[in-house]
Amino acid sequence: xxxxxxxxxxxxxxxxxxxFSAGSLSEAVSALRGQGLAITSIKEQEGQAAxxxxxxxxxxxxxxxxxxSRVKQSDVVILLWQLAALITAGVSIVASLVVLEQQSRNRxxxxxxxxxxxxxxxxxxxxxxxxxxxxxxxxxxxxxxKTGETTGLLDTAMERVAKYWEExxxxxxxxxxxxxxxxxxxxxxxxxxIFMVSYVLPKLAPFLESMGGEMxxxxxxxxxxxxxxxxxxxxxxxxxGCLVVVMAVVYYLPAGRYxxxxxxxxxxxxxxxxQYTVVVHFAxxxxxxxxxxxxxxxxxxxxxxxxxxxxxxKVIERMVDRVLRGENLSDPLLRAGNxxxxxxxxxxxxxxxxxxxxSSLLMVADxxxxxxxxxxxxxxxxxxxxxxxxxxxxxxxxxxxxxxAMVAGYGNVQ
Numbered sequence: 001x002x003x004x005x006x007x008x009x010x011x012x013x014x015x016x017x018x019x020f021s022a023g024s025l026s027e028a029v030s031a032l033r034g035q036g037l038a039i040t041s042i043k044e045q046e047g048q049a050a051x052x053x054x055x056x057x058x059x060x061x062x063x064x065x066x067x068x069s070r071v072k073q074s075d076v077v078i079l080l081w082q083l084a085a086l087i088t089a090g091v092s093i094v095a096s097l098v099v100l101e102q103q104s105r106n107r108x109x110x111x112x113x114x115x116x117x118x119x120x121x122x123x124x125x126x127x128x129x130x131x132x133x134x135x136x137x138x139x140x141x142x143x144x145x146k147t148g149e150t151t152g153l154l155d156t157a158m159e160r161v162a163k164y165w166e167e168x169x170x171x172x173x174x175x176x177x178x179x180x181x182x183x184x185x186x187x188x189x190x191x192x193x194i195f196m197v198s199y200v201l202p203k204l205a206p207f208l209e210s211m212g213g214e215m216x217x218x219x220x221x222x223x224x225x226x227x228x229x230x231x232x233x234x235x236x237x238x239x240x241g242c243l244v245v246v247m248a249v250v251y252y253l254p255a256g257r258y259x260x261x262x263x264x265x266x267x268x269x270x271x272x273x274x275q276y277t278v279v280v281h282f283a284x285x286x287x288x289x290x291x292x293x294x295x296x297x298x299x300x301x302x303x304x305x306x307x308x309x310x311x312x313x314k315v316i317e318r319m320v321d322r323v324l325r326g327e328n329l330s331d332p333l334l335r336a337g338n339x340x341x342x343x344x345x346x347x348x349x350x351x352x353x354x355x356x357x358x359s360s361l362l363m364v365a366d367x368x369x370x371x372x373x374x375x376x377x378x379x380x381x382x383x384x385x386x387x388x389x390x391x392x393x394x395x396x397x398x399x400x401x402x403x404x405a406m407v408a409g410y411g412n413v414q
Contacts, residue, residue, distance in 0.1 A: 003019050003020070003021055003044070004019065004020045004021075004022060004025065004028045004042055004043065004044055005017070005018075005019055005042070005043055005044075006018060006019070006020055006028070006032060006039060006042040007039075007042070008032060008038060008039050020032065025042070025044070025131065025132045028042060029042060029128075029131055030128060038297065038298065038301065039301075070108060071106060071108050071109045071112070071135075071136045073165065073169055074169060075106060075109060076136060076137070076165065077162055077165045077166050077169065079100060079104075079109070079113075080141075080158055080159075080161055080162035080165065081159075081162045082096075082100055083096055083097075083100065083158055084155050084158035084159045084162060086099065086100075087154060087155040087158065088155040088159075093120055093126055093154075094117060094120055094121055097113055097116060097117040097120065098117060100113055101113040101114055101117060109136070112133050112136055115129070115132070115133075116129040116130055116132075116133075117129075119132075125146070125149050126145060126149065126154070127142045127143075127145040127146040127149060128142075128146075130142050130145065134305075138302070138305055138306055139301070139302045139305050140161075140285060140288075140289060140302040140303065140305065140306050141161050141165075143289060143292075143294050143298060143299075143302050144157050144160065144161050144288065144289060144292045144294065145157055145158065145161065147292045147293040147294055148292070150293075151293065157292060160288060160292065161288070164284060164285070164288050167284065168281065168284070168285075171277065171280060171281065171369075171372075174372075174373075174376065175273060175274075175277050175372075175376075178273065178376040178379060178380065179270065179273075181380060181383070182379075182380075182383040182387070185383075185387055186387065189387065189391050193391075193394060194229075196398065197225060197226055197229045198226070198229045198233050201222065201223070201225075201226035201398075202226050202227065202229075204402070214408060215404070215405055215408055216401070216404035216405065216408060218397060218400055218401040218404060219401040219402070219404050219405040219408070221401070222397075222398065222401040222402075254310070257310050258310045258311055258314075261309045261310045261311040261312070262311040265278075265338065265339065269379045269382065269383070270379065272371075272375045273372065273375050273376060273379065274309075275339060275341075276368045276369075276371055276372040276375060277372060278307070278309055278312050278339060278340075279339075279340060279341070279344060279364065279365075279368045280365050280368050280369050280372060281306070281307065282303060282307065282312075282316075282340070283344070283361045283362070283364040283365035283368070284361075284362070284365040285299075285302075285303045285306055286299050286300070286303050286361050287357075287358045287359075287361035287362045287365065289302055289303065290357055290358040290361070291358035296323060296329055296357070297320065297323050297324065300316060300319055300320050300323065300329075301320060303316065304316040304317065304320070311339070312339050315332075315336045315339055315340075318332060318336075319332040319333070319336075328349070328352050329348055329352065329357070330345045330346070330348040330349035330352055331345075333345035333348055334346070334349075343364070343367075344364050344368075347360045347361075347363060347364050348360055348361065348364070
C-alpha cells in the first residue's frame, strides 16, 4: 500500500508532519480530514514511486506519451463547462464522464477522465476522484465541487468554477500580452541596432576613412564602436548567452524565485500590474470559495495553491496562521501592505462587520480589475513614445555620424 508524506494543521493551530498508508491519495486525504486535520500538503513518498518505476522492466509507449503530454488550463475550462451542461441536462456523472472521455483528443486528459470515471463507478464522490490529479484539478476546484455535492447543486458549483477559471485565464492573457508587447518591440529594435553596428557599419568604415579630412567626434566614436563590436561579436554572444542561462537558473532556484517575486511588484511601470494581478486573482478566488460555503481558513489554503508568486504564498501562509489564532482575515491583510493595498484589508473588514465578506472581495476584484486595465493601457501608451525617442535617438546619432563624415570628406576634396 502506498505511503504518503503529509503536513497538517491541527485544531490547536500546531503544524504536524508524518506519513500515512492508504490505497490512494483521495483515501489519505479523506482519512486525515476525518480526524479534523487541515491538510497543507500531501504527496506520495518518492522512494515508493521510484520503487514502482524500478519494478517495471519496460515502459509502454502509450503510457510514456500520457506522462509526457500535458493538460492545458483552457482544456480544463471547456471540460468543466461541458460537464456542467451534461449534468444540468440530467445526464448522470458517469455517463457524462464517458462522453467527455470518448471525445477528448488529449491523451493525458483521456487517462484522467478514465481514472475519475472508474473511481466514481466504485462509489467515490466526483470531487474525491478528481483530487488525485491536483495538477489538473486544483484544491480550489475540488473544494467547491465538494460543497456543491453536499448541497445538491453540483452543476451550479461546476458552472461557477468554469466561469471563474475562464476569467482567470483571460486575466493571465491580458497581463502576458501587455508584458510581451514592449519586450518584442525592444528585442526587434535591439536586433536591428546590433545588425547595423556589427555588420553594416564595419562595411562602411573603410569608405568613411578613405574620404580623408578630420572626422567629427561622433563619426570616430561610431567607427570605434563598430570595430570593437565586430571584433568581439563572438564574446558578446557568449556573454549574452551566459547571462540568459544565469538568469534562468536564478529564477528556478527557490531563493532566486522568491527574491524576484518579492521585488517585482516594485518595478517601474510593470510593478503595479504585477501587484494588481495578484489582488484580483486573490480576491476572486477567495470570494468564490467563501460564497460556495467553504470556510475562510480552508478557502485561504485553497487560494494559496492557485497563486504562482512564491512571496505572496508566504504571506498567505502567515494569514492562515493568524486566522487559526482567532484573528479576522482583515488583520493580516492590513499588515501585508507590500502586496495588498490598504483598501483591500479595509473593504474586507467592512465585509466582516456586515457579514458579507464574499461581496466585499468581489467588489475588491472589480475595482482592482479596472485599475489593472488602466495601468496596462497607461504602460502601453508610455512605452510607445519612450521606445520611439530612444530608437530615434540612436538612429539619429548614426545618421548624423554618417552625414558628418560625408561633409568632412567633401570639404577635404574642395
